[in-house]
Amino acid sequence: MQLDQTDFKILQALQTEGRISNQELADKVHLSPSSCLRRVRMLEDAGVIQQYCAVLNPEQLGLEVDAFVQVTMRRDVEKWHENFSRALQAWTEVVGSYIITGDANYLLRVRARNLKHYSHFVLERLYKTEGVLDIRSNIVLQTLKDTHQIDVSLFQGVQGN
Template sequence: MQIDAIDQRILYRLQENGHLSNQDLAEQVSLSPSACLRRVRALEDAGLIRGYRAVLDAEKLGFELEAIVHVSLDQSRPGWHEEFLAGIALHDEITEASIVTGASNYILAVRTRNLAAFSNFVEDKLSKIPGVRDLCSHIVMRKVKSRGGMLPLASWR
């Protein structure tokens, strides 16, 4: 799907606030409400908008610890990749997982209530996933930028 400047403005506004009414969105992108709704539906149908959700405050909900965990796997095991994916799918503490290049195979974002819960998660769950060879954890002290969404947004304004 080819997107034009109006589609880009729609995507930018929805990314900033997915709770906008169609009327407000239409005003912000200088379209009639019906034209705006048609464009949003086309963007959804094309898969450019995958969904809408609330962004929760993990700390206020009691999940005070965030960690980045580098995981290295034993790649000589048959089915090592699939086995690891199945293993991490079982654990809600893992909020994101990425396959990466470099010294490790995966980087995981992990959220737990506190350091004791994180330690238990690593010892009792993560390290016991078959094929896990090495773990290196980094505790997030303070988030200085958390944007989400996609880039480059500056050119879409």
């Protein structure tokens, strides 16, 4: 899909204010409401816009522990990747999971109510998953930056704009 400057303006506006009305968005990007809605739908259909959501404050909800966990798997266990991938889908504490390069196989972002809850998750779920060899936890002491927004201006040159 070839994106133009107007598409990038729409994407930037929606990232900043996902609840903006179509009329307000159209005014902001200098389009008619029908043309703006058509472009937004096209961006949604193409998968450029994946979803709309509210960003919640974990601390306000009582989730005090934020941890990044490296998990290394035993390679001699049959279907270790499939089994681990399936298991982590049920763990509500895991808010992000990634296959990574380096010594570990996975990087998990885990949110827990407190250290006791986090410890229970690690000892009773993570360590008991077949194939897990090693776990290395990094507890977040302070968050300096945490965003889901992508600077769409980074891609404007790539798209030929």
